[in-house]
Amino acid sequence: MRDEKGVVLFDPYETEQQEWKKQQVKERFKQLLTIISPLFILMIWEICSQTGILDIRFFPPPTAILGTFFDLIASGELFKHVSVSLYRIAAGFLLGVIPGVIIGLLMGLYAPIRHFISPLIMAFMPIPTLALLPIIIIIFGIGDFSKVVTIAGSVFFPVVINTVAGVLNIERVYLDVAKNYGASPKDFFMKIAFPGALPVMLEGIQMGQAIALLTIVAAEMMGATSGIGYLIWTSYKAFMLKEMFVGLVIISFFGFLFSLFLRGLQKKIVPWR
Amino acid sequence: MSESIKISIDNVTKIFYKKHNSVTAIKDISLQIKEGEFVCLVGPSGCGKSTLLRILAGLELPSSGEFTIASESDERPLQSMVFQEKGVIPWLTVEENVAFGLKMRHLPKEVIQKQTNYYLQKVGLSQFSKLYPKELSGGMKQRISIARAFANDPEILLMDEPFAALDEQNKFILQEELLSIWSETKKTVLFITHSIDEALLLSDRIILMSAHPGEIMKEIKVPIPRPRTMEQVRANAEMAEQFLTIWNHLQSEVQRSRK
Numbered sequence: 339m340r341d342e343k344g345v346v347l348f349d350p351y352e353t354e355q356q357e358w359k360k361q362q363v364k365e366r367f368k369q370l371l372t373i374i375s376p377l378f379i380l381m382i383w384e385i386c387s388q389t390g391i392l393d394i395r396f397f398p399p400p401t402a403i404l405g406t407f408f409d410l411i412a413s414g415e416l417f418k419h420v421s422v423s424l425y426r427i428a429a430g431f432l433l434g435v436i437p438g439v440i441i442g443l444l445m446g447l448y449a450p451i452r453h454f455i456s457p458l459i460m461a462f463m464p465i466p467t468l469a470l471l472p473i474i475i476i477i478f479g480i481g482d483f484s485k486v487v488t489i490a491g492s493v494f495f496p497v498v499i500n501t502v503a504g505v506l507n508i509e510r511v512y513l514d515v516a517k518n519y520g521a522s523p524k525d526f527f528m529k530i531a532f533p534g535a536l537p538v539m540l541e542g543i544q545m546g547q548a549i550a551l552l553t554i555v556a557a558e559m560m561g562a563t564s565g566i567g568y569l570i571w572t573s574y575k576a577f578m579l580k581e582m583f584v585g586l587v588i589i590s591f592f593g594f595l596f597s598l599f600l601r602g603l604q605k606k607i608v609p610w611r
Numbered sequence: 612m613s614e615s616i617k618i619s620i621d622n623v624t625k626i627f628y629k630k631h632n633s634v635t636a637i638k639d640i641s642l643q644i645k646e647g648e649f650v651c652l653v654g655p656s657g658c659g660k661s662t663l664l665r666i667l668a669g670l671e672l673p674s675s676g677e678f679t680i681a682s683e684s685d686e687r688p689l690q691s692m693v694f695q696e697k698g699v700i701p702w703l704t705v706e707e708n709v710a711f712g713l714k715m716r717h718l719p720k721e722v723i724q725k726q727t728n729y730y731l732q733k734v735g736l737s738q739f740s741k742l743y744p745k746e747l748s749g750g751m752k753q754r755i756s757i758a759r760a761f762a763n764d765p766e767i768l769l770m771d772e773p774f775a776a777l778d779e780q781n782k783f784i785l786q787e788e789l790l791s792i793w794s795e796t797k798k799t800v801l802f803i804t805h806s807i808d809e810a811l812l813l814s815d816r817i818i819l820m821s822a823h824p825g826e827i828m829k830e831i832k833v834p835i836p837r838p839r840t841m842e843q844v845r846a847n848a849e850m851a852e853q854f855l856t857i858w859n860h861l862q863s864e865v866q867r868s869r870k
Contacts, residue, residue, distance in 0.1 A: 509697060511694055511695075511697050511698055512700050514668075514670055514692075514694065514698075515692075515694060515698055515700060515711070516715075517669070517670060518668050518669065518670060518690075518691065518692045519688075519691065519711055519712040519715045519759075519763065520688060520712070520715050520716060521715045522715070525714075525715055529703075530700075533702040534702065536702075608702075609743065610701050610702045610703075610743040610744075610745060611701075611745070
């Protein structure tokens, strides 16, 4: 800052630095808001339950749920249910994603395959896999595998549809480049079709992940003897609502975790975007 | 420069058939290009010059007629194309893009590495080799495209308005770089443009085309000695006259196709 003929002149560098600092504070404030919002809801819930505005029998205060959460961990029961559910989700997810990607790529690349399979996909997609659960249980039994198949069935559709869209959306000129430079069918598949479809494909996998969580809880409620869904359902029937809430919170937590994980993965494997 | 014929096009016609309005994109194109010659195809947009290039590039089949590209060795690909602005593949790094043709031919790793590094250095992209194209400017992306085509060491090079999307300054720089790489390799080049200045600067011979249907109207030789600069081309009185000839031709073609 200088003083010249009575006019105060500011150092432009300093002005911009001040501006930058203000921006930084704003950014941090936004991050803070993101963390605060769930805590804020929990706090209101706690107060309302404690003061009797909410019926404590239906809405036990979060602190009480937290206590139950630790009890369930201590007894080892929570670990058992969570690990069973995670195994089913992981296996079902892979069993849905892998065929989804392969069939999707083939459909995207080869028009005859696309025209043959699309009507089947359109016909089967609207049927909720959960509605097929009775048949799936008859075929695959009451064990883990029927749940795995149910999840795979739900995950498959968004993945296959997005993979086809991903391939079809690859710019024509990249196909021309590959052809002009003599790419073999294998190179074309691996170097052009797969990486080119990847961004849209990952959107489908993201959706599949959310659907997998919805499906596992419902499937375990209907036909299982373990898992988070089973925990929620039996706790509800026994009117142990604190245990039920622990199950719900766990599902929400894993959904959040998986989303973060996939988002991170996206940045890692699509660095060129 | 040897006098042997490198590209020979005989009566090539391409019709894009549709039930109600078929379009004759190019009609009875016959053209011979000598070994090491730099030929520019100039014509109004929609005159089918891109179609002709795509036929030579193996991306379209002619409806009738044929063409041959003389091949000196079996190891070389017949042709490589420098595409318009978007031809650089975004999920490959600069280096991988330049190596693309060589990799598709499954050449030994050392050969690919050597050839790639040489042309990366030629176009001044060595320090950017590990970056993805999104981080580069339009001019740098076109350098990748040019390096990719030259690195592939084809019998002939096809260029489809490679500089059309660049600003004037970048265009001049790239034109000069192209000429310097070309003078080293002496490849036969067929280059499409709608810029008269570009054609006069780059080519040995200019082929003028008409639109609807695309036919060859006229040939103009550009006898200015190489290496050339833009100043020389502009200062040459004969070229100023040729510029007007081409200009008038394009004007009348554009007018005609509007009617």
